[in-house]
Amino acid sequence: xxxxxxxAVTKRTIANQDGPVILVGHSYGGAVITEAGNDPKVxxxxxxxxxxxxxxxxxxxxxxxxxxxxxxxxxxxxQDGYLFLDKAKFPASFAADVEPETAAFMADxxxxxxxxxxxxxxxxxxxxxxPSWYLVSTEDKMIPPDAQRFMSKRARSIVVEAKGSxxxxxxxxxxxxxxxxxxxxGAVAAP
Numbered sequence: 001x002x003x004x005x006x007x008a009v010t011k012r013t014i015a016n017q018d019g020p021v022i023l024v025g026h027s028y029g030g031a032v033i034t035e036a037g038n039d040p041k042v043x044x045x046x047x048x049x050x051x052x053x054x055x056x057x058x059x060x061x062x063x064x065x066x067x068x069x070x071x072x073x074x075x076x077x078x079q080d081g082y083l084f085l086d087k088a089k090f091p092a093s094f095a096a097d098v099e100p101e102t103a104a105f106m107a108d109x110x111x112x113x114x115x116x117x118x119x120x121x122x123x124x125x126x127x128x129x130x131p132s133w134y135l136v137s138t139e140d141k142m143i144p145p146d147a148q149r150f151m152s153k154r155a156r157s158i159v160v161e162a163k164g165s166x167x168x169x170x171x172x173x174x175x176x177x178x179x180x181x182x183x184x185x186g187a188v189a190a191p
Contacts, residue, residue: 003120037126044187082112
């Protein structure tokens with residue numbers, strides 16, 4: 001699958017909704033909501049330890065030159081055009097604050113990520129015209145917290161920071177749910 005495919009699926013889901021929509025994206029899902037969020041039904045965007053690319057940027061361009069001190073995600077070489085994380089390194093890199101059994105299940109049940117999705121460039125970032133909220137995961141070893149802070153500041157997001165791994169939606173579900181609730185209320189109040 002490509003970014004365009006994922007955006008198309010998201011837009012079909014938006015079209016099936018009766019009212020306004022808040023899009024929530026984690027990790028690569030942030031790129032998807034950045035593009036799909038231009039739909040008129042979308043009232044706001046919530047990024048959870050996610051990429052928030054600008055026009056012309058892709059996940060590939062955002063991860064191309066990591067700072068020397070940044071941890072290196074354990075991405076295995078592509079298999080038939082898809083990427084996976086090394087199962088043995090997954091818990092420490094992706095889900096360090098998740099129960100070991102849950103982290104092992106997450107490693108075993110990874111959904112393949114299309115290499116083409118990495119290269120999909122954003123045509124028009126929705127965060128330029130829609131309100132956004134961003135949860136920075138301060139212990140993230142997949143997307144460095146400083147990169148999250150950079151993207152959230154650039155997008156003029158309302159930012160909340162929480163101590164957690166990249167799997168913060170599992171380890172800190174209340175922090176994620178609280179931010180989504182704030183976004184839903186904030187989007188309604190926005191002019």
